[in-house]
Amino acid sequence: MPQYVFKMKKGELEIEFSSDDADFVEQQLEKWREEILKKHIQQD
Amino acid sequence: MYYNIKIKCDGCEFSLDSSNKLIIESEMDKYFASMFGASEEFKAQMKEVEIVDSDIKSIEDFKQIDVKSQSGNCQKDELLNEDANLEQIQDNISEEKIIDDNEDEEYQAPVVEAAVATPCFDGDSLDKVPCVDLIKEEKYIQNTKAIDALFTSNKENISDNNEKSFRTTNNIDEFERINLDTEKNTLAETEIKPDASELPSELKNDDGSDFYSSETVDSKKSLNSNSLYPEITISNEQDSPSNDNEVDDLIAKVEQEIKSIDISNSSEFSDDLFEKIGKNKKEELPVDEELVFDKNGAIDVSKDLIVSEKTQELNSADVLSATMNEVEKNNQNELDKQEDLKTENLNQAKLDDIFSDSDITLDEQNTQHEIQHPSDIEEIMNINPVPSYKEYLEQSKNVNNKIDSQNEQNNNSALTFGSDDNIDFKTYLENYSYSELIDEFLICSYYIKNILKQDCFSMKSINSILYNATGEIVDMSIVGRLIELGYIKTVEVEDKRKYTITPNGEEYFASKYEK
Secondary structure (H helix, E strand, O other): OOOEEEEEEEOOEEEEEEEOOHHHHHHHHHHHHHHHHHHHHHHO | OOEEEEEEEOOEEEEEEEOOHHHHHHHHHHHHHHHHOOOHHHHHHHHOEEEOOOOOOOHHHHHHOOEEEOOOOOOHHHHHOOOOOHHHHHHHHHHHHHHHHHOOOOOOOOHHHHHHHOOOOOHHHHHHOHHHHHHHHHHHHHHHHHHHHHHHHHHHHHHHHOOOOHHHHOOHHHHHHHHHHHHHHHHHHHOOOOOHHHOOHHHEOOOOOEOOOHHHHHHHHHHOOOOOOOOOOOOOHHHOOOOHHHHHHHHHHHHHHHHOOOHHHHHHHHHHHHHHHHHHHHOOOOOOOOOOEOOOOOEOOOOOOOOOOOOHHHHHHHHHHHHHHHHHHHHHHHOOHHHHHHHHHHHHHHHHHHHOOOOOOHHHHHHHHHHHOHHHHHHHHHHOOOOOHHHHHHHHHHHHHHHHHHHHHHHHHHHOOOOOOOOOHHHHHOOEOOOOHHHHHHHHHHHHHHOOOOOOEOHHHHHHHHHHHHOOOOOHHHHHHHHHHOOEEEEEEOOEEEEEEOHHHHHHHHHHOEO
């Protein structure tokens, strides 16, 4: 069973996300990516 | 499914394991928001949180875990409540400071400190614990007593073996003397006796024999009957088998045994004969080696019929070899020449079989005897005539051709997946012009559908065919390109994703690749 691990770090805060559900990982990362893009757009 | 998030903030770590997708998703969103949009106060709150238990399976477990701040009074519900406002958090932090300053009784020690305070007994710290010294001292006394008891019992065993009590006499000189006597006896028994012919006349008896009689050896034997050293006994002349009458009797018995040989039961014959021969000499020669002296004191080598007890099989073989020569001589005088020749051949074959250590079975022995006999060989030649050299070459060529053709058939069947109509993909590929790996993939997909008659294929199966033919494998990028072009489509077969070539792909294949 494969396990996917993603680690995000910003400043002192660090999030490590691991799962064996590839679809969930894909959806979650996509959702976060969209949120970041939205914030960038709002800031601009 | 398995989900885990681990939050780290300035050395503090929070981990949440869960099998619930929704729980983990909400938690992750919360901390993701804290990372990319939350205020600095939330991060400050995160710094002060340490969750010890990481085996959390649900949000309820997470709520019930023991949350302790480094200052000891942080409320976990505030952390879980998404609506927790910053003012409340700031108030809590200020209250904690007040509590710390006043050293309130509700103050709880940090978990980390409690863990450090737990005694750890490693090798160095063990000596520093006072009670351990007492235990060690008591064990030392017990061990000392046990060693003393063991030493005493060993000393008693040593003295028992020498039939003298070392402890009762308590005299080291007496103990050494006993040992020296024992060693002398042992050396006297194990030393090599000189040849009787080389002995000086002072060491010989009146009748010419030497002083190493069986009686003297027996007396030495009685001195140390428990010795493990081998005993060498030199028999007296009167007890030796040099008596001609005994030898004649022995030869006569062997003759009878040889005549009563039944080749169909050769194994029983050999054992039986050896036992009977051994019985004649066991009583007289009960020792390992026997030196036979004649009347002049020299070793009598004329008599080969000496059988030892331990090397019974080997020496009995010598006896048989010696006696069989005489038996053959007698048979030559009594029987005709033709019968003599047959019996000699048979006896020689039997002796070879008996004295050889090979594990030839009875049937093999019989066939060997049959072949060795000239008349039998002629019969075999008539039944199976030996082919000439040319005939032999022709036969071998035919056999080789058959083997080669069979191997070719096997190879072809393996390459074409067991179908006689199919051809190897490597040879199939030679009929088409292609330049890239993507072309090979499409040709192979066409080959699978139209030649191998398989509707769909997996990446594993097509890669195995491609690799055997070209030494290359394809990845998903090539498949993706072909799917985008519409030449390949995916098919779900038993919950597995497989691929097949589309009609467009077949048309493209026919137009582009065919030479």
